[in-house]
Amino acid sequence: xxxxxxxxxxxxxxxxxxxxxxxxxxxxxxxxxxxxxxxxxxxxxxxxxxxxxxxxxxxxxxxxxxxxxxxxxxxxxxxxxxxxxxxxxxxxxxxxxxxxxxxxxxxxxxxxxxxxxxxxxxxxxxxxxxxxxxxxxxxxxxxxxxxxxxxxxxxxxxxxxxxxxxxxxxxxxxxxxxxxxxxxxxxxxxxxxxxxxxxxxxxxxxxxxxxxxxxxxxxxxxxxxxxxxxxxxxxxxxxxxxxxxxxxxxxxxxxxxxxxxxxxxxxxxxxxxxxxxxxxxxxxxxxxxxxxxxxxxxxxxxxxxxxxxxxxxxxxxxxxxxxxxxxxxxxxxxxxxxxxxxxxxxxxx
Numbered sequence: 293x294x295x296x297x298x299x300x301x302x303x304x305x306x307x308x309x310x311x312x313x314x315x316x317x318x319x320x321x322x323x324x325x326x327x328x329x330x331x332x333x334x335x336x337x338x339x340x341x342x343x344x345x346x347x348x349x350x351x352x353x354x355x356x357x358x359x360x361x362x363x364x365x366x367x368x369x370x371x372x373x374x375x376x377x378x379x380x381x382x383x384x385x386x387x388x389x390x391x392x393x394x395x396x397x398x399x400x401x402x403x404x405x406x407x408x409x410x411x412x413x414x415x416x417x418x419x420x421x422x423x424x425x426x427x428x429x430x431x432x433x434x435x436x437x438x439x440x441x442x443x444x445x446x447x448x449x450x451x452x453x454x455x456x457x458x459x460x461x462x463x464x465x466x467x468x469x470x471x472x473x474x475x476x477x478x479x480x481x482x483x484x485x486x487x488x489x490x491x492x493x494x495x496x497x498x499x500x501x502x503x504x505x506x507x508x509x510x511x512x513x514x515x516x517x518x519x520x521x522x523x524x525x526x527x528x529x530x531x532x533x534x535x536x537x538x539x540x541x542x543x544x545x546x547x548x549x550x551x552x553x554x555x556x557x558x559x560x561x562x563x564x565x566x567x568x569x570x571x572x573x574x575x576x577x578x579x580x581x582x583x584x585x586x587x588x589x590x591x592x593x594x595x596x597x598x599x600x601x602x603x604x605x606x607x608x609x610x611x612x613x614x615x616x617x618x619x620x621x622x623x624x625x626x627x628x629x630x631x632x633x634x635x636x637x638x639x640x641x
Contacts, residue, residue: 317341349396359395371444404515404524419565424521437537475610507531542590
């Protein structure tokens with residue numbers, strides 16, 4: 293984030309006034325620095341009084357309703373308070389867009405590292421530690437699935453019996469909407485998209501146990517503790533909702549690197565020592581007690597959804613609304629995801 297965007301999107305004086313009203317520390321906002329994250333959302337770490345804070349707000353031109361996204365994230369973080377789920381603690385949220393031009397919230401800073409960005413010597417030097425880092429992903433996903441969402445005021449929207457079916461329909465429609473972008477090669481851009489979609493419909497699970505889902509659960513969206521294999525926090529909750537928690541496990545299946553560290557959506561170095569995805573699935577099953585005999589469906593669906601999401605950037609790039617190099621790179625990633633989905637369909641995990 294540039295200095296100009298910082299001043300444009302976060303007015304420190306107005307932020308301070310709002311914090312006064314909320315009785316959240318006092319005095320000037322100091323030592324403000326923009327944090328780099330995996331999304332376009334704005335993250336600013338700063339100090340006020342005796343505490344440090346991280347502010348999260350939408351970018352100037354978000355793809356979707358940025359204020360709605362911020363408030364959904366804040367509700368989820370509030371629901372996680374006091375649970376075993378590692379997450380940034382919510383301090384306060386603001387729905388009044390007149391303060392900073394969009395809804396935003398404040399959360400506690402996390403002292404941790406992203407394994408796709410760096411690997412401290414403690415973790416880089418011990419394959420056994422890296423194995424536990426991988427299994428910790430399953431542990432955190434199970435902890436999230438156990439949260440009593442109803443007690444926290446969250447609810448599953450729509451008819452539960454058709455929840456998963458609606459997911460397939462939603463993303464099929466999304467894919468075909470890309471024809472609105474001039475220059476996109478059309479639905480044939482991903483040759484296997486219809487075949488995978490039909491397989492998902494034919495094998496869609498009939499029932500599930502609702503729970504909170506992260507919606508984008510993969511290695512790039514967790515921060516690890518600097519002195520152990522423990523996950524310090526799951527971050528980027530913008531897609532969180534109530535649904536089928538096995539969708540988060542499916543997301544791991546879709547994004548997890550192969551044994552040699554390639555083939556996933558994230559690069560972690562060194563990768564040697566991280567468990568294979570079947571060990572992560574086994575750990576999830578042991579902890580959750582869930583019947584995972586049909587877990588392949590969730591992996592295929594995650595490949596389908598993520599591949600379609602990535603192809604959206606390619607469609608925008610074809611219309612001159614996104615960098616062509618980025619569009620081409622994400623198109624190749626989408627093709628790899630659909631290749632993974634096809635392999636799962638024909639050969640299993």
